[in-house]
Amino acid sequence: MRYIRYLILAVIGVALIAVALANRGLVSLKLLPEGLARIAGLNPSIELPLFLVIFGGVVVGVLIGFIWEWLREHKHRAEVSRKSKEVGKLEREVRKLKGEKHQGKDEVLALLD
Known part of the structure; x- marks a missing residue:
């Protein structure tokens, strides 16, 4: 696979x-x-070789595309961040409730519940 990448x-x-x-x-x-x-x-x-103008245009276009996509996907990244915080909060709450439910009981009996 590495050789194919080098060939390309x-x-x-x-x-x-x-x-x-x-x-x-x-x-x-x-x-x-x-x-x-x-x-x-x-x-x-300014006087430049044509290939520099061509390659510069391609590079500028790719950079604009990356920035545009990054800005467009901001709402999705914000939602994922918000959801991951909510999941963390809910996991902490579940651990707390499990700890309260089995407090003072034998571990084997707690597993049977």
Whole structure:
């Protein structure tokens, strides 16, 4: 199983290297469109290889997806926490009631109850 995982990682690595080599050309990234840049009076831009833009977009998309799911599942995590506290409280109450019921009795007779 471990070798299959290594094989899959190697295939993904080769594919990423192939994409990077095929998209080495420089592209200019600008913060604002031309019209807004003229109004704002600034037009910051940077030149990067295209594969960095592609991989950066994928990484940002995955991070946004993780954060979105984490926020969406908050209500489920809160409910599980609330239920586990309730279960702990009920278990303590059951132990207390069992201790009171068999208090002062022989252990063998308590087991028969």
